[in-house]
Amino acid sequence: MNNIFDIYKKIYKLDTLDLDYIKDNSISFIFFDNDDKCYLNETHSFVTYSSLLQLKMVDLIYNIEKIYSLKIYNFFPLCFTKNNSIIMACKIKEKSSKLKLIDKKKIKEVTDLLDKESKYYSDDYDDERLLIEKYNSRYRFYHNFIKRYFLTEKKRRKKEYLKLINELITTDISSIIDVSCGDNDDVFRSCKDVPLVVGNDINAYHIKRAQNRYRNVVFTNNNMLHLKYNDYCFDVSYCKNTLHHLNGTSEIKLALKNLLKVSNKVIIVEIEDPKVTGGMPRFLNKYLYIKFLKDAGKKFLDFKGFKNAIDSSCEDKCNISYLTFENILGKYMIAVIEKR
Numbered sequence: 001m002n003n004i005f006d007i008y009k010k011i012y013k014l015d016t017l018d019l020d021y022i023k024d025n026s027i028s029f030i031f032f033d034n035d036d037k038c039y040l041n042e043t044h045s046f047v048t049y050s051s052l053l054q055l056k057m058v059d060l061i062y063n064i065e066k067i068y069s070l071k072i073y074n075f076f077p078l079c080f081t082k083n084n085s086i087i088m089a090c091k092i093k094e095k096s097s098k099l100k101l102i103d104k105k106k107i108k109e110v111t112d113l114l115d116k117e118s119k120y121y122s123d124d125y126d127d128e129r130l131l132i133e134k135y136n137s138r139y140r141f142y143h144n145f146i147k148r149y150f151l152t153e154k155k156r157r158k159k160e161y162l163k164l165i166n167e168l169i170t171t172d173i174s175s176i177i178d179v180s181c182g183d184n185d186d187v188f189r190s191c192k193d194v195p196l197v198v199g200n201d202i203n204a205y206h207i208k209r210a211q212n213r214y215r216n217v218v219f220t221n222n223n224m225l226h227l228k229y230n231d232y233c234f235d236v237s238y239c240k241n242t243l244h245h246l247n248g249t250s251e252i253k254l255a256l257k258n259l260l261k262v263s264n265k266v267i268i269v270e271i272e273d274p275k276v277t278g279g280m281p282r283f284l285n286k287y288l289y290i291k292f293l294k295d296a297g298k299k300f301l302d303f304k305g306f307k308n309a310i311d312s313s314c315e316d317k318c319n320i321s322y323l324t325f326e327n328i329l330g331k332y333m334i335a336v337i338e339k340r
Contacts, residue, residue: 031089188217199219244299
């Protein structure tokens with residue numbers, strides 16, 4: 001099960017449409033922008049690749065960007081078709097002369113789906129991506145110098161942390177998803193022998209960067225508040241340092257609800273509010289992450305808030321255990337949630 005269609009069919013819960021204008025065994029791309037306008041290629045056809053290719057979706061995204069001289073900010077599947085094809089939607093901002101505006105009524109079945117899904121990829125979710133692009137040189141300096149020579153793996157106790165995560169995941173699994181992987185590779189390093197490893201993030205910048213390093217991982221670009229995966233298609237869901245990017249309790253509850261739909265076991269890892277931890281973690285958060293890297297996540301939790309948020313969402317239907325892990329960056333609060 002290596003081609004894109006087989007993998008997507010296994011993990012995604014999508015409508016299946018009967019469309020005579022979509023080629024058999026294909027991956028067909030449609031493009032949209034912030035003005036709800038849709039685009040196809042110069043001949044008013046879908047940009048199409050064979051779904052039988054042994055390639056990653058990110059490889060196709062790179063290829064499209066190069067051929068059509070554009071930048072893709074988000075990409076996600078809209079639907080399957082009865083002739084074993086997938087229709088993908090790609091969000092763009094800058095117009096390309098190689099794409100043509102289309103009348104949405106001509107492919108209404110597809111554009112109706114796109115109108116429903118595109119709201120989950122609005123500019124409201126783009127803050128972090130835009131900041132990373134604006135301060136790209138700072139992020140390169142952070143990865144290539146600061147993490148290599150100052151915030152080293154030894155100081156971050158990476159070996160001990162990965163050992164702990166391995167123990168929490170357990171070894172007898174066949175699939176796992178990191179639902180908001182960002183630039184974090186814990187799951188990819190811990191689960192090299194797991195048959196299906198999925199890395200998801202709403203920020204396509206992270207996805208593109210990670211795919212070059214981890215070719216065995218399937219990367220997707222979905223909003224974790226609107227996951228379209230099949231119910232319980234993963235043995236474990238992993239989510240690290242994401243809750244402080246969400247807008248309050250309601251979004252945390254929605255995120256947890258979504259995670260418990262796609263797996264029976266969920267591991268949540270969240271850095272404790274640096275103001276509570278104090279010392280070096282507070283210094284690093286204030287001057288490195290906020291002032292230098294312009295980190296967009298600021299809604300940190302203390303342990304009581306972390307536990308209350310998870311208990312109020314899951315306690316009546318799950319067994320929950322809590323533990324902590326400390327390194328130079330701070331105290332990590334960990335919740336292991338398993339459905340009863």
